[in-house]
Amino acid sequence: MNAARVPTFDQPDLALAVESLPPDALDTLDFGAIRLDDGGTVLIYNLTERRLSGSGDLPRLGLEFFATVAPCMNQAGFRGRIDRALESGKLDLEFSWTGDFSDRLRQITVRVQSATGGGYWIFMRREDV
Numbered sequence: 391m392n393a394a395r396v397p398t399f400d401q402p403d404l405a406l407a408v409e410s411l412p413p414d415a416l417d418t419l420d421f422g423a424i425r426l427d428d429g430g431t432v433l434i435y436n437l438t439e440r441r442l443s444g445s446g447d448l449p450r451l452g453l454e455f456f457a458t459v460a461p462c463m464n465q466a467g468f469r470g471r472i473d474r475a476l477e478s479g480k481l482d483l484e485f486s487w488t489g490d491f492s493d494r495l496r497q498i499t500v501r502v503q504s505a506t507g508g509g510y511w512i513f514m515r516r517e518d519v
Contacts, residue, residue, distance in 0.1 A: 405503035405511045422514035425505055430455050433509065442516050463487075472502055472510070480504050
C-alpha cells in the first residue's frame with residue numbers, strides 16, 4: 391500500500407491499511423478506529439471516534455472496552471458477534487448497530503478485523519442523520 395493513500399472504510403484490508411499509517415494520522419480518518427488487545431483493553435482510540443461518538447476526553451487507553459468504555463456494547467448483538475467470530479478464527483465482521491453517546495438513534499456501520507500481532511480493530515462509521 392502507498393503510505394500516502396488514506397484508508398477507506400469499505401476497503402477489504404482496512405486493518406492492515408490503518409496499521410501502515412503513522413500514529414498521528416489515525417486521528418485524521420473520517421471514521422472511528424479503536425484497537426483492543428486480546429483481553430479487550432483499549433490500546434488505540436482515535437480522535438475521530440471521540441468526536442463522532444460524543445464521548446469527548448473521557449479516559450480510554452488502558453481500560454477494558456466492554457466493561458468500562460462502552461458497556462452499552464457488551465451484549466449479544468455487538469460483543470457476542472465478536473466473541474463468536476473469535477472462537478471460529480480470524481475476525482472480519484461487518485454489521486449495523488444503533489446507538490451512540492451523542493445520538494442514540496444514529497445508525498452505525500461496524501467493522502471488526504484482526505490486528506497484526508494480536509487483538510483486533512473496531513471501526514465505526516456513523517451515517518448522516
